[in-house]
Amino acid sequence: MDLKIKINGEDWTLDVAPADTLLDVLRERVGTKSPKIGCERGDCGSCTVLIDGRSVRSCLVLAVEADGHEITTVEGISYDGLSELQTLFLENNSFQCGFCTPGIVLSATELLEQNPNPTRHDVQEALAGNLCRCTGYEPIIDAVLAAGDGGSE
Amino acid sequence: MTPTDTFLFEAESGNKDLESVGTPAVRIDGRDKISGAAQFVDDIDFGPGLLHAAIVESPHAYARIISIDTSEAEKAEGVVRVATGTDFPYKFGMYMEDRYIFAQDYVRFVGEQVAGVVARTHREAVQAAKLIKVEYEVLTPLLDPREAVAQDADLIHPDLDDYTHVPWFFPQTNTNIAHLRKIRKGDTEKAFAEADYVLEDTYTVPRYAHCAIEPHVTVSKLDFADRLTVWTASQSPHTQRHLFAEALAPLGFTHKDVRVITPYVGGGFGGKAGVSMEILGAALATLVKGRPVKLRWTREQEFYNTYQRQGVVAELKVGVKSDGEITAVEHKLYWDAGAYVEYGANVVNAAGLSATGPYRVPNITNDSLCIYTNLPPGGPYRGFGYSEFHFGLESHMDRIAEAIGMDPVEFRRKNAIVEGDELAYGAHMNPSGMLEAIDRTAAAIDWGVEEESDNPNTVIGKGISLFWKAPAMPPNSSSASFLKFNEDGSINITVSGMELGQGYLTVMAQIAAEVLSVPVDKIRVETPDTDRNPYEWQTVASHVTWSSGLAVEKAAIEARAKIFDVIHQVYGYEDDSLYLEDEKVKCRTDPSFAKSLSDFVIDGIQTEDGTWRGGPIVASGKFMPEFTNANSDPETGQGGHPNVHYTVGATGVILEIDKETGRIWVRKAALAVDAGRAINPDLVKGQITGGLVQGLATVLYEDMRFDEGGKLLNPNFTDYKIPTAFDIPDEIIPIIVEVPQPDGPFGARGVGEHTMIGAAPVIANAVYNALGVRIKSMPITQEKVAMAIIEKSEN
Numbered sequence: 001m002d003l004k005i006k007i008n009g010e011d012w013t014l015d016v017a018p019a020d021t022l023l024d025v026l027r028e029r030v031g032t033k034s035p036k037i038g039c040e041r042g043d044c045g046s047c048t049v050l051i052d053g054r055s056v057r058s059c060l061v062l063a064v065e066a067d068g069h070e071i072t073t074v075e076g077i078s079y080d081g082l083s084e085l086q087t088l089f090l091e092n093n094s095f096q097c098g099f100c101t102p103g104i105v106l107s108a109t110e111l112l113e114q115n116p117n118p119t120r121h122d123v124q125e126a127l128a129g130n131l132c133r134c135t136g137y138e139p140i141i142d143a144v145l146a147a148g149d150g151g152s153e
Numbered sequence: 154m155t156p157t158d159t160f161l162f163e164a165e166s167g168n169k170d171l172e173s174v175g176t177p178a179v180r181i182d183g184r185d186k187i188s189g190a191a192q193f194v195d196d197i198d199f200g201p202g203l204l205h206a207a208i209v210e211s212p213h214a215y216a217r218i219i220s221i222d223t224s225e226a227e228k229a230e231g232v233v234r235v236a237t238g239t240d241f242p243y244k245f246g247m248y249m250e251d252r253y254i255f256a257q258d259y260v261r262f263v264g265e266q267v268a269g270v271v272a273r274t275h276r277e278a279v280q281a282a283k284l285i286k287v288e289y290e291v292l293t294p295l296l297d298p299r300e301a302v303a304q305d306a307d308l309i310h311p312d313l314d315d316y317t318h319v320p321w322f323f324p325q326t327n328t329n330i331a332h333l334r335k336i337r338k339g340d341t342e343k344a345f346a347e348a349d350y351v352l353e354d355t356y357t358v359p360r361y362a363h364c365a366i367e368p369h370v371t372v373s374k375l376d377f378a379d380r381l382t383v384w385t386a387s388q389s390p391h392t393q394r395h396l397f398a399e400a401l402a403p404l405g406f407t408h409k410d411v412r413v414i415t416p417y418v419g420g421g422f423g424g425k426a427g428v429s430m431e432i433l434g435a436a437l438a439t440l441v442k443g444r445p446v447k448l449r450w451t452r453e454q455e456f457y458n459t460y461q462r463q464g465v466v467a468e469l470k471v472g473v474k475s476d477g478e479i480t481a482v483e484h485k486l487y488w489d490a491g492a493y494v495e496y497g498a499n500v501v502n503a504a505g506l507s508a509t510g511p512y513r514v515p516n517i518t519n520d521s522l523c524i525y526t527n528l529p530p531g532g533p534y535r536g537f538g539y540s541e542f543h544f545g546l547e548s549h550m551d552r553i554a555e556a557i558g559m560d561p562v563e564f565r566r567k568n569a570i571v572e573g574d575e576l577a578y579g580a581h582m583n584p585s586g587m588l589e590a591i592d593r594t595a596a597a598i599d600w601g602v603e604e605e606s607d608n609p610n611t612v613i614g615k616g617i618s619l620f621w622k623a624p625a626m627p628p629n630s631s632s633a634s635f636l637k638f639n640e641d642g643s644i645n646i647t648v649s650g651m652e653l654g655q656g657y658l659t660v661m662a663q664i665a666a667e668v669l670s671v672p673v674d675k676i677r678v679e680t681p682d683t684d685r686n687p688y689e690w691q692t693v694a695s696h697v698t699w700s701s702g703l704a705v706e707k708a709a710i711e712a713r714a715k716i717f718d719v720i721h722q723v724y725g726y727e728d729d730s731l732y733l734e735d736e737k738v739k740c741r742t743d744p745s746f747a748k749s750l751s752d753f754v755i756d757g758i759q760t761e762d763g764t765w766r767g768g769p770i771v772a773s774g775k776f777m778p779e780f781t782n783a784n785s786d787p788e789t790g791q792g793g794h795p796n797v798h799y800t801v802g803a804t805g806v807i808l809e810i811d812k813e814t815g816r817i818w819v820r821k822a823a824l825a826v827d828a829g830r831a832i833n834p835d836l837v838k839g840q841i842t843g844g845l846v847q848g849l850a851t852v853l854y855e856d857m858r859f860d861e862g863g864k865l866l867n868p869n870f871t872d873y874k875i876p877t878a879f880d881i882p883d884e885i886i887p888i889i890v891e892v893p894q895p896d897g898p899f900g901a902r903g904v905g906e907h908t909m910i911g912a913a914p915v916i917a918n919a920v921y922n923a924l925g926v927r928i929k930s931m932p933i934t935q936e937k938v939a940m941a942i943i944e945k946s947e948n
Contacts, residue, residue, distance in 0.1 A: 096654025
């Protein structure tokens with residue numbers, strides 16, 4: 001089946017199988033490896049990508065469902081240097097092993113787009129679908145709060 | 154380590170202020186990880202030749218294999234090769250060789266690998282695996298360690314006596330006890346008879362899963378020159394190479410023929426130490442020469458067919474005098490070690506050596522029993538046995554303090570082990586900041602101040618617990634490093650410790666930066682490739698900051714000596730008048746002299762006659778703890794020096810409990826750990842926060858549940874819940890204590906595992922403090938708390 005999508009600003013036309021997930025296509029056909037395979041059932045959030053700015057678990061999205069849409073991964077927001085949020089992740093040590101980080105950066109990016117000055121509870125809610133086993137979340141929450149308009153809440 | 158090696162750097166540099174060590178340097182792997190650049194094994198491209206493997210697993214916890222029919226699978230679409238135990242009748246194991254690559258005559262846990270399929274696509278491999286027919290004679294599994302040690306129990310490993318193992322293991326003939334670690338010190342019987350108060354009870358701890366977010370994955374390739382290369386998500390590249398070379402030696406492999414490459418790892422926590430599924434990929438690759446083979450565990454397999462944290466039943470008896478002095482400890486640990494104990498037996502050993510906890514105890518009887526059961530293999534998990542036995546031990550300490558009318562903090566202060574005290578096995582305790590850790594933790598949670606909830610439906614409780622842990626490693630486990638300068642004065646360092654997320658690469662860079670006066674961001678520390686990186690035993694035991702840090706410090710000191718030697722040759726300044734500052738060589742006797750490293754560390758320095766001196770500055774360093782030995786009397790555990798040192802600390806919490814529903818909120822948690830010296834304080838705080846949250850999850854809700862047939866019931870994140878961003882304390886107070894480790898790099902010792910050890914008992918103690926109910930089995934779930942409240946009100 002033909003799939004026309006925009007991935008990180010670049011147009012792609014791909015012949016995909018009906019059962020291919022968006023995650024399969026991004027990793028194996030396009031070579032975009034920042035969305036990770038963690039559980040393949042939507043529990044862990046390490047495959048999170050943005051479709052038209054909204055976060056999804058790309059392991060649960062069939063590639064054909066993304067036809068005509070625009071996909072953003074962490075590679076897409078890293079072209080022109082780091083975003084403010086990414087810089088704050090560096091300063092706050094908001095990652096350890098880094099496996100969940102691309103998904104978390106995208107979920108937090110979406111939150112800040114929707115709600116530029118989130119509360120601690122807002123941040124926890126936005127990240128509740130992204131599992132991190134290393135950090136204990138605290139430094140991640142700190143970075144996202146610092147990226148909010150108020151800087152703190 | 155000889156006294157002259159102690160405080161290598163400080164001894165030479167006098168009181169120079171540290172510029173890199175002790176600073177919160179930005180992680181050198183940070184850009185990689187936040188930009189999506191970080192490459193994990195599954196992210197590496199292997200081209201169109203890549204094959205995929207799937208594994209056929211036993212549905213039975215204990216069964217004899219009658220036959221395996223692979224004929225249908227071999228004919229299936231896309232299948233390149235099928236393998237079973239007959240292809241690889243080889244054993245392997247880390248400390249005890251009790252495992253086969255694929256099952257031979259028997260399967261001993263649900264999930265044990267029986268056959269493998271290699272196919273062109275992942276889907277084809279999975280489909281073909283379903284076509285393999287295995288006929289079993291189903292046997293009755295032993296799932297409870299105490300049943301497995303009963304006199305008449307079936308033997309899960311009847312050939313135990315013949316297994317090769319390290320000399321400090323003591324398998325018990327004709328039993329399911331693969332190893333028994335005994336400690337006998339003083340006269341426990343007499344001490345109990347003379348004690349003013351004795352408390353005896355049993356505590357139980359279930360199995361737990363590591364849940365690194367990256368599943369195990371390996372890609373293996375045997376090329377046409379008979380070279381086996383294995384890319385793995387591993388904590389142990391050199392140990393893996395060694396075990397692959399050993400296990401596959403019958404096929405003609407030697408160490409130089411095997412290459413293990415380990416890029417970034419998406420979390421380990423012990424689960425990616427040693428060798429587990431990786432050997433399947435390596436073995437299968439030998440059957441399909443020229444083609445790389447990928448084997449990636451599903452999340453389910455991640456739960457049931459990698460190492461699990463072992464369960465334990467702990468029988469504990471402690472005697473005290475009326476003034477609170479502990480006089481005797483008897484600790485019997487019955488470990489549910491699973492079907493194979495090649496790694497897990499050393500968890501049992503480590504716990505047995507240290508099961509008194511961080512206390513001064515003159516009379517000790519410890520028995521730590523490594524018991525085979527028909528559950529998945531136990532193995533290393535952050536805390537390595539200590540998290541498990543501290544639950545009962547630190548619960549017990551609170552109970553004793555209450556019984557004799559002493560404040561639990563005061564009771565612990567009185568008995569806390571301090572420098573010079575004799576350890577259970579006869580050696581002596583290293584310098585430690587335990588008393589400072591206790592005091593600062595108690596202060597952080599306002600210990601002694603009773604707090605009342607504003608909410609009539611909830612109560613507030615406070616708790617405290619101590620922890621200690623030593624690295625558990627063979628006495629000759631070593632670390633090494635290579636260091637080279639580049640033209641611009643930047644540095645590349647190769648080591649073989651793993652960056653698991655703890656910040657190891659950054660800390661190694663900080664150590665070298667300090668010695669060589671080069672900024673941390675001009676140093677690249679690379680992930681391992683056993684062909685080019687020097688040896689490291691494994692990244693486990695919280696030992697790499699200490700051990701690999703010493704190897705890097707020594708390499709940097711060697712490089713500095715070579716730098717000074719070049720300057721001496723060309724300019725005549727004596728080596729001991731030279732020092733490094735701001736990437737320059739300077740001279741104490743000639744303040745006008747300053748030579749930039751970038752001027753000469755590759756090209757050397759031209760002399761007056763036009764010839765050159767120097768050349769590329771390269772150096773190496775290694776460290777082995779030459780003061781340790783694991784030789785001790787099997788009956789008493791006395792005589793050896795098995796542990797290099799202990800890291801200690803304290804944990805405190807304030808929690809709030811709903812009196813009707815049993816729901817627990819951790820309002821405040823404080824954790825103090827003695828890092829010796831925090832090479833990077835922010836990274837130490839990261840370990841405190843992450844380890845504490847991981848530990849709290851084990852006591853509040855995580856729990857592996859098995860059915861009566863030994864099948865894991867909750868092998869996914871829906872049914873085995875790990876913390877989300879909501880499931881963290883309202884406030885975490887990290888406290889760094891720094892009482893230097895005399896033989897550590899700049900005084901440092903490891904902290905990574907320790908941060909989760911105190912979490913379980915501190916919750917048990919705070920729940921008691923709030924409600925007056927003592928829960929003696931983990932996890933302390935909301936349901937268990939609610940039931941205990943009802944039971945208490947009915948009595």
